[in-house]
Amino acid sequence: NAGVMQNPRHLVRRRGQEARLRCSPMKGHSHVYWYRQLPEEGLKFMVYLQKENIIDESGMPKERFSAEFPKEGPSILRIQQVVRGDSAAYFCASSPARDFYNEQFFGPGTRLTVL
Amino acid sequence: ILNVEQSPQSLHVQEGDSTNFTCSFPSSNFYALHWYRWETAKSPEALFVMTLNGDEKKKGRISATLNTKEGYSYLYIKGSQPEDSATYLCASPAGSGAGSYQLTFGKGTKLSVIP
Numbered sequence: 001n002a003g004v005m006q007n008p009r010h011l012v013r014r015r016g017q018e019a020r021l022r023c024s025p026m027k028g029h030s031h032v033y034w035y036r037q038l039p040e041e042g043l044k045f046m047v048y049l050q051k052e053n054i055i056d057e058s059g060m061p062k063e064r065f066s067a068e069f070p071k072e073g074p075s076i077l078r079i080q081q082v083v084r085g086d087s088a089a090y091f092c093a094s095s096p097a098r099d100f101y102n103e104q105f106f107g108p109g110t111r112l113t114v115l
Numbered sequence: 116i117l118n119v120e121q122s123p124q125s126l127h128v129q130e131g132d133s134t135n136f137t138c139s140f141p142s143s144n145f146y147a148l149h150w151y152r153w154e155t156a157k158s159p160e161a162l163f164v165m166t167l168n169g170d171e172k173k174k175g176r177i178s179a180t181l182n183t184k185e186g187y188s189y190l191y192i193k194g195s196q197p198e199d200s201a202t203y204l205c206a207s208p209a210g211s212g213a214g215s216y217q218l219t220f221g222k223g224t225k226l227s228v229i230p
Contacts, residue, residue, distance in 0.1 A: 004158070033217065043159075043204070045217035056217060091159070098216060100146040100208040103161035 002027065004094050004107035005074075012113045019079040019086070021110045025094030032075045033104060034060075034067060037089040046090075049075060050098070082114045117141060119207055121221035128195050129229050135191045136224040138205030142186035149218060150179055150190055151204040159204060162190075195228045202226070 005024040013019050025032050034046040045059040049069035060067065064082075069075040079086055089111050093104035120139045128134045140148065147166045151159040163172040168183040176193045192199055202225045206218040 031216075035218075035220075042222040043206075043218075043220040045219065048217055059217065095216075100216060101164055101166055103149060103164050104218065105161070106151075106158040108158050 004092060004105050006090075006092055006107035006110050008110060009108060010111050010113070012115060013082050014115050015083055016081050019082050019112055019114075021077040021079075021090050021092075021112070022074040023077070023092030023094075023107060024074040025092075026096075026105050029094035029096050029105070031095045031098055032069050033093045033095075034075075034077050035091045035093065037091065037109075039088070043091065046077070055098075079112075082112075084114050087112055087114045117207060117219040119205060119219050119221040121203075121205055121224050123224060124222065125225040125227070127227045127229060130195060130197060132195050133191065133193045134195055134226065135189050136203065136226075138188045138190070138221055140186050140188075140205075140207045142184060145183045145186075146208045148181055148188050149206045150188070151206065152201050153204055153223070154201045162203075190224075192226070195226070197228045197230050200226055200228045 004026055007022050030051045032049045035043045036046050037043050047060045047067045048056040052071050064080045066078045089109045091109045093106045095102045095104045122137050149164050150162040152162050153159040163179050165181040170181040172179050178191045181188045202223040204220050204223045206220040
């Protein structure tokens with residue numbers, strides 16, 4: 001059973017470009033969470049999605065950031081018009097159910113560098 | 116906003132020593148406490164999910180206790196080995212009336228085991 005997959009692992013963008021980060025959850029998991037780790041900071045929640053629905057996006061910046069989890073295919077975190085402050089490691093996690101007691105399985109992360 | 120604190124920030128121990136570190140969290144509206152182990156260049160890996168006051172969980176040489184009334188959890192490692200070197204994260208679901216399942220993470224305790 002493959003774990004959570006993220007790609008690309010490293011992404012370099014120039015200011016103003018778009019960044020697309022992909023996450024394929026573990027087989028059988030329909031709940032996806034995105035977290036961001038800024039330099040010298042801990043993991044911070046961004047958004048929680050279930051298939052075709054955004055459940056909680058309270059941690060996501062209001063502008064330039066969007067996320068989706070379509071019926072088919074991976075979850076996508078999209079950052080438009082990237083700025084240097086977006087440079088961070090972005091982690092995706094998945095779980096099989098919606099409750100407080102299931103562990104979340106993390107992917108290896110995408111390290112975004114904005115030049 | 117949920118505040119999860121971990122101490123110490125970093126720890127160096129000799130191989131064979133036993134060690135422990137602390138996670139503190141608000142005792143009100145408690146749902147669960149997660150411990151993760153995060154090795155450099157790898158994904159965070161779940162160790163324990165704890166829910167009940169007085170819970171004790173064990174996995175090999177690693178164990179954890181939970182006190183929900185006073186809002187803390189301890190992680191213990193018995194007879195530390197170099198392969199235990201990692202950052203240990205604790206996290207708690209934010210929880211709300213709407214059911215927020217996002218995890219709020221502490222900044223972690225970075226453990227280095229010296230051979």
